[in-house]
Amino acid sequence: MKNKKIYSYDVTEKTTLIELLAKDTGLSKQSLKRYLNNGAVWVQKKGKKKIERTRRASFELLPGSHVKFYYDAKLEKFEELNPELIYENRHWGVWYKPANLLTQGTKYGDACSLERALEKLGKKVFLVHRLDKETAGLILVAYSSKTASDFQQIWHTDKIKKMYLAEVLGEIEDTKEVQIIKKKLDDKDSETHFTVVENRDKTTIIEAALQTGRFHQIRRHFDLIGHPVMGDPDYGNKNKNEEGLKLIAHKLTITDPITDKAFAFELDEKKRSL
Structure with a gap:
């Protein structure tokens, strides 16, 4: 099997997601469950325009549905990297993103991403900006679409x-x-x-x-x-x-668009060491 491949299916009979994938890919159900959990499988329900990431192995598929599995052998198992909270209020937070953690997932999965890590902590995440995968440092995330929009309006200003x-x-x-x-x-x-x-x-x-x-x-x-x-x-x-x-x-200065209060964040000496 290639290291990277896209599987695409038009569902013709009622089945479950795990059964459909196991029948064609040659991967074990245990392996497929890892890929599902990591966000590599997408389902477009019958009659719907939007295709959505689906993690549940027992998800019921009906005829007329469409499934895509973005397979990447490197993403079945990976080193788990965890972001660290620097500061938050109910509208937004500043987090430390370690190197090699994506800011946002891809079609091949989101398990190695800051966005997914925060979702697993119960956060509803709206990204305001991104850092390259290889770049460590401070990143701001909003906890509502309105706050994200407020930050976007001032993002290229001295605030x-x-x-x-x-x-x-x-x-x-x-x-x-x-x-x-x-x-x-x-x-x-x-x-x-x-x-x-x-x-x-x-x-x-x-x-x-x-x-x-x-x-x-x-x-x-x-x-x-x-x-x-x-x-x-x-x-x-x-x-x-x-x-x-x-x-x-290593440094992030913010004027809160909601309260107009200024905040200044700087990584400690250990995290900013080169």
């Missing part, structure tokens, strides 16, 4: 400030001033501000702030100026390591 620490390859001169990278990404204007925190042997610790929000912006910008982030699996040369991506979202 929200996010700061990142990164270890990059090579020595960048410490000018004691804010340095600016202005390079287009995906044909769009993109701007990153940074200061040098520390020069190490063959690497530099920088603190960065995004002025725009492009895909992998910090990682791509520093690669483009010849100083890729250490441990980046996708960008750069001679910057690979076994420890993982050296990029952390």
